[in-house]
Amino acid sequence: MKRIYGTAILLFSISISTAYSADVVDELLQEYKTAGAVDFSEDKGEALWMSKEKDRSCTSCHTNSVKNVGKHQKTGKEIKPMAPSVNAERLTEKKKVKKWLLRNCKWVFKRECTAQEKGDILTWLRKQ
Numbered sequence: 793m794k795r796i797y798g799t800a801i802l803l804f805s806i807s808i809s810t811a812y813s814a815d816v817v818d819e820l821l822q823e824y825k826t827a828g829a830v831d832f833s834e835d836k837g838e839a840l841w842m843s844k845e846k847d848r849s850c851t852s853c854h855t856n857s858v859k860n861v862g863k864h865q866k867t868g869k870e871i872k873p874m875a876p877s878v879n880a881e882r883l884t885e886k887k888k889v890k891k892w893l894l895r896n897c898k899w900v901f902k903r904e905c906t907a908q909e910k911g912d913i914l915t916w917l918r919k920q
């Protein structure tokens with residue numbers, strides 16, 4: 793009996809977390825639109841992700857494929873794949889996505905990304 797309860801709870805939490813993961817990106821895109829962004833572009837998001845600023849790029853740590861395990865350029869620490877198709881935990885936590893977009897845009901571009909840029913990146917990344 794206990795086991796059945798356990799399984800039911802497990803299935804229930806899985807269904808909540810998958811429903812939630814789609815919502816997080818949708819919510820962020822809505823926020824970016826409120827901040828003035830217009831239609832988001834997967835192509836622009838990908839181009840931005842692959843672009844190089846001096847010797848820095850999103851690919852510096854996340855590698856040329858978002859499906860690969862990455863490596864922090866400075867600390868050498870392993871970074872799990874960014875693509876939600878191989879790492880279901882990605883883009884499921886709003887606070888985390890915001891925090892890292894802020895930090896990583898600053899590191900790569902020496903400035904914050906605009907609402908448009910962040911939306912383009914997430915629109916591309918969520919489909920990977």
Ligand code: HEC
Pocket residue numbers: 841849850851852853854864865866871872881882883884885888889892893896897899900901913
């Ligand atoms: C200096 C290394 C480094 C660079 C360069 C970098 N990242 Fe990251 N990124 C990280 C680390 C470390 C984490 C958090 C660790 C983890 O989640 O595995 C992370 C996490 C993220 C996340 C959170 C994803 C989630 O939901 O878990 C996003 C989004 C992200 N990065 C986007 C970018 C973008 C966009 C760029 C380029 C502008 C970029 N990163 C460049 C190191 C980097």
